[in-house]
Amino acid sequence: MTSAIQRLGAFGRHPGHVADYPAPAMGRSLVLNATYEPLGVVSSRRAAVLVMDHKADLLHSWGEQLHSARLVVDVPSVIRLRYFVRVPYQRRAALSRRGVFLRDGGRCQYCGRRAESIDHVVPRSRGGQHVWENVVAACRRCNTTKRDRMLEDTNMRLGQHPEAPRHLSWVLVALGNVPAIWHQYLGVDKALSA
Numbered sequence: 001m002t003s004a005i006q007r008l009g010a011f012g013r014h015p016g017h018v019a020d021y022p023a024p025a026m027g028r029s030l031v032l033n034a035t036y037e038p039l040g041v042v043s044s045r046r047a048a049v050l051v052m053d054h055k056a057d058l059l060h061s062w063g064e065q066l067h068s069a070r071l072v073v074d075v076p077s078v079i080r081l082r083y084f085v086r087v088p089y090q091r092r093a094a095l096s097r098r099g100v101f102l103r104d105g106g107r108c109q110y111c112g113r114r115a116e117s118i119d120h121v122v123p124r125s126r127g128g129q130h131v132w133e134n135v136v137a138a139c140r141r142c143n144t145t146k147r148d149r150m151l152e153d154t155n156m157r158l159g160q161h162p163e164a165p166r167h168l169s170w171v172l173v174a175l176g177n178v179p180a181i182w183h184q185y186l187g188v189d190k191a192l193s194a
Helices: 004-008 044-052 097-103 140-146 169-175 180-186
Strands: 028-032 038-043 056-067 072-081 117-120 135-138
Touching (some): 028 044, 044 056, 072 180, 097 117, 117 140
Parallel strands (some): 028 072
Antiparallel strands (some): 028 038, 056 072, 117 135
16 A cells, blocks of 8 residues: 555655656666777766667667656667767776775785785875775785785785786676676676676
8 A cells, every 4th residue: 555655755745756666676677889899987867868868779678678658668788879878998996995906806915814804915105096906905903914005025925916906897896796697798706797
């Protein structure tokens, strides 16, 4: 049984207004170039607008719909632009704590325990930069032990050398996981999405 507030919508709008429906479960859409090259991830609402404006074709939907007074539109999961967009540079994932934890598997790169923070291999106080190649995941104990010392000044060793995420890892960093329906367009393996 629905209440009067649910029937009227959150702000007194009539039932069926787009804002009265919950956002799609995923809420994101993969945008492909005209050549099927991945360009980025946008909100499902933005992707629906691109499809309605005939600027993109719907390739896959989430199985949900957006409703308006006169129109029902599938919520896009993957869209392909109808025109080619030139990409002048190779995209690189922005450095973030979340991205470092994903790259390092949530494990301390010094001892292998569960990581709780990030550490600069060459401390910033010693001229180290805040870049992918100088940041690793670390547990509290190792981070405290290392402090602002160089790695050579300690008896600690890195499990693996830090590097920037590979080609399409920016999608994983942005979303946290890759929906299965996107695998064929991104060329990722299932281990990346788990």
